[in-house]
Amino acid sequence: MLERKIQKRREGLPELPNLDGRKPVLRFAPNPNGHLSFGHSRGLVINGQYAKELGGELILRFDDTDTTVKPPMMAAYDSIPKQQEWLCGFPAHRIVIASERMEFYHDHARQMLEGGFGYVCTCSGDDFKEHRVAMTKCPCRDNEISTNLEKWGLMNDPAAYQPGDAVLRVKTDMTLKNPALRDWPAARIQINPHPRVGNKWRVWPLLDFQSAVEDHLQGVTHIIRGKDLMDSTRKQTLLYAHFGWTYPDTIYWGRVKVHEFGVFSTSQMRRDIDAGLFSDWDDPRLPTLAALSRRGIKPDALRAFWIELGLTQKDIAVPLSTLYSHNTKAIDSTSPRLAFIRNPVPLVLTGNLPRKGSITSHPDTDMPTRDYSIDEGVWIEKEDSGKSIRLKDLCDVDKDGNVESIDRSDKRGIIHWVAGGKPSKLTIAAGQDLLVVEGILEDNNHPIGTIVQLERIGYGIVEEDGLLMVHD
């Protein structure tokens, strides 16, 4: 009898290929030239989730080998592990800092030269480009091993080669179909001091070399990264073949665009913050993890969001509302209700009504109630004035504030109101702008950081000087 294959909708992340019972070792390797952003959270969530679900390990690696274009920011070495733990819910199993492992990279560079599968190239970038396009060997390619070793010494000698004079190349094949793979560069000279190790080294590995060597040293089993790095995989596979190593299984994802965030690069944000365009890395307009956290976005929501997007190689554009929808699920049941009146106008109440009382803080949970005390009347939003309304949890009134009924008597609109209260403001990050809405906030003693639901408006988080909009 034939068994019928039953297919079900796959839940969560797809299986990791070629696991063969192994515990996976995964890594996430940001450049500490700034704090973590929304974009980084994908790598953290996906790699972290696999490590967690499969009992494997997550390595957090600082790829800080560029002191020129993307100079490391010392504060990031502290903030990144913290934010990683906040996001993943557990600390990384290992932390690796590339700039402190330079011996290993230099050692492998030397092995490459000695093994004859690497060479020091003194051609200019433009000259080499011509060879790459023409599929011809550059003059340095056929140098003896001894010559290469000697030139390697000159690269490391402050009195000899200077930045731009020479690079270390991996010997692949100049006739490879893919131009990106032809004798790719593995290391170059940099003389800007590194904030962690100063001028101890002057030849620094490039990503494809450093990452490849480190992945092998750390026993990484699976690499999950953007498909823009597909050629990196191919380059590194060529290098692994030279060393006789086996390349990890690799999975790619496509590009994600979030319209609301526009285009931000870590370098650009760093400049803009320094220039005073943003208050700091947690400015609510920024797509940083610090800002998202400040804005009341929960790590659970971020995790659910990325896991739902999965690992397709499609380039996608997602609206933030999807993330917000996950966040609402994460916060609604614990967010006390509170009233905030925009464009407040007073409404004098006449007639009989309970002038003092308490109302519920959440429809579904038994949170402490809110007490109110009404003297003359209440504040309502201007848009709600001038018509018969029901003051939520209080009474029905006509347009002039005459109490018509304590119980709800008809289908008139139910609005929120504030008795007493104090002036406050609600700050809303709207793209590049920060909108500030003035209003009257219901009296409360929620501590800073509490996420509340502003009735009929949306969620807000309590800050020192008012409320910050979470989302609606």
Place this chain on the structure above:
RNA sequence: GCUCGUAUAGUGUAGUGGCCCAUCAUGAAGCCCUCUCGAGGCUUCGACCCGGGUUCAAAUCCCGGUACGAGCACCA
């Protein structure tokens, strides 16, 4: 130019030859519930890029086209 990759509802996503006149989420519309324009419940709307081919059978395999994206840095 060369190389590589991707194409399922508005947006994401499941689906690896028959279960698919296609899954789930989100979105929109409507209803129910609820003294919030929130949450929850229900209903409805809405898609396999195009053209060939293979096959009894194709979203799924092959070929061609088109569109979009990425790499070809002494960035990561």
